[in-house]
Amino acid sequence: MSELKRVTQEELKVILDSHKRWLETRCSLAPEGACADLSGTDLSHANLKGADLRFANIQGANLSMADLQSSKLNYANLAYANLERTDLIGADLCHANLIEAILARADLREADLKGAKLVGADLSNVHLVGASLRESNLFGAILTDALIISANLQGAEMSGAYLKNADCYGANLQEANLTGTILKGAVLTDVNFKRTNLSHAVMRGADLQGADIEGANLFGADLSGVDIPKSKKKQRDGKRRAKAL
Known part of the structure; x- marks a missing residue:
């Protein structure tokens, strides 16, 4: 494997300035x-806080422990990139390519990771509290011990x-595909599983x-030691019947 090229903060500024001009004029003749x-x-360790890197090619780069807080990475190519311990609080990663990152x-x-491609990505111990991953592709991704509290994963592909042991408290997984997903020991308290495919999970x-x-x-799902909650509809029906008595 070839050695990665180190980019200084000064070189990075030049690249970002050129990229900014390209973004502003890319639709012109x-x-x-x-x-x-x-x-x-x-x-x-680079300081990229608030940087606009929409559509940029960052494939295979090492961004570990970099500051990318509030950055714009829409449609950026980050496949195979190393973002371990990177600060991405409030970053916009809509439709970004993060395959095997x-x-x-x-x-x-x-x-915001709406529509992002995270196939085979390593998200172990990741902090996704309040993040949006609507319609993202997490096929085969690793989210062991991840914090997914109150995250929005509606319509996500997660087969x-x-x-394992992920904390998904209050997350929205409505209409997501979790076929064969491993959720052993996960915290799924108050999760929205409406019309979710959990077959063989x-x-x-x-x-x-x-x-x-x-x-x-829930066809074929392994629910050993799990208390299956009544659906909200059944709970409401039960309350109405109780009041009628």
Whole structure:
């Protein structure tokens, strides 16, 4: 494997300025600047707070422990990049390519990852509290011990993902596909599983207290040691019947 090229803060400023001109003129007949190509570079510990890197090529780069808080990375190519322990609080990663990226222990609180490609990505111990991952692709992703509290994963593709011991308290997983997903020991309290596909999921020992499973597909799921909650509809019906007595 070739050695990554170290980019200084001064060089980075030049690249970002050129990228900014390209973004502003890319739809014109004579675009200026150039789309940032930071693929295969070493940007560990770099200060990129608030940077606009939409559409940039950052494939295979090392961004570990970099500051990317509130940055714009829409449609950026971050496949195979190392973002371990990176600060991505409030970052915009809509439709970004993060296939097989390393995001272990990254801070993605309140980040927007709608439509992002996270196939095979390592998100172990990641901080996704309040993040949006609507319609994202997390096929085969690793989310062991991840904090996914109050995150929005509606319509996400999560089949074959590994969420052992993940804390998903209050998360929205409505209409997501969790076929064959490992949820062993996960905290699923107050999770919205409406019309979610949980067929063949392994949920052994998971905490489903207060979860809404109305219309969920649990065919072939391993629910050993799990108390299946009544659907919200059944709970409401039960309350109405009790009042009528």
